[in-house]
Amino acid sequence: MNEEIETIVRTEDGVRVAVSQWSNDSVWLSLQAHHATMHVTFTRAETEQLFAGLKAILDLPIAEQ
Secondary structure (H helix, E strand, O other), rough: OOOOEEEEEOOOOOOOEEEEEEEOOEEEEEEOOOOEEEEEEEHHHHHHHHHHHHHHHHOOOOOHH
């Protein structure tokens, strides 16, 4: 039995972002906001590219205010 993996984040701007396993080698990303819905599936390689980009951004130093 496979456990479904899903993460949902609601942003300060009211956007719902959901990511879940689509199949054994794909990821489903869904964005929902007022009057808009969008979704996309990523292959494993595309997901790794996205993850690397997010990690690079998070690794940047936080600007002092």
